[in-house]
Amino acid sequence: MHVDAAYAGSAFICPEFRPLMNGIEYAESFDFNPHKWMEVNFDCSAMWIKDRSTVVNAFNVDPIFLRHQYQNVAPDYRHWQIPLGRRFRSLKLWFVLRLYGVKGLQSFIRKHVGLAHQFESLIKSDDRFELNAPVVLGLICFRYKGTNEQNEALLKRINDEAKIYMVPCTLSGKFCIRFAVAASRTEPRHIEFAWQTIVANLEQMLAQDGASGGQ
Secondary structure (H helix, E strand, O other), rough: EEEEOOHHHHHHHHHHHHHHHOOOHHHHHEOHHHHOOOOOOOOOEEEEOOOOOOHHHHHOOOOOOOOOOOOOOOOHHHHHOOOOOOOOOHHHHHHHHHHHHHHHHHHHHHHHHHHHHHHHHHOOOOEEEEEEEOOOEEEEEEEEEOOOHHHHHHHHHHHHOOOOEEEEEEEOOEEEEEOOOOOOOOOOHHHHHHHHHHHHHHHHHHHHHHOOOOO
């Protein structure tokens, strides 16, 4: 079993979110992307493998001209992937860890989770919208209490305006909109701006639907 904790994995630097990892001991591998929510610039992925031999056996390329005296002394990462060479991505991760420290990164994650709950409160304050999943970290899944087609049209209208950008998902057959807090300098005013943008686009869409005789 592989766990792809792409965005959420960074949150596990905070002890209060680690119960979300319960059962991780049953996984064969675990991966997350520090460039998504840990202040590391693109691209950077961190992966743990319980038994590296499965990967090495799959990608091993060992012609005589690639052999060297340090084989079997240290991991040879050319056997962990298709390319023979690899970028020094761990260096930029190391710099972020040195710059922020554990407490700095924990504070960063906790601030974003708080901003997500701010957005959650705004949704709950408007009876036209609904939450479609619990808000645990920095991701909020919500929708207008209308048809899937209306929600799809709303998202397209918002993204075409290009003030904010969101992506969809489907939960229990419902077309939902995903709002994620991840940008480095996000503040409460940005959450309020995003919400106002969403509401304004909804009201414009409903006004146009009403003018054309729609629901």
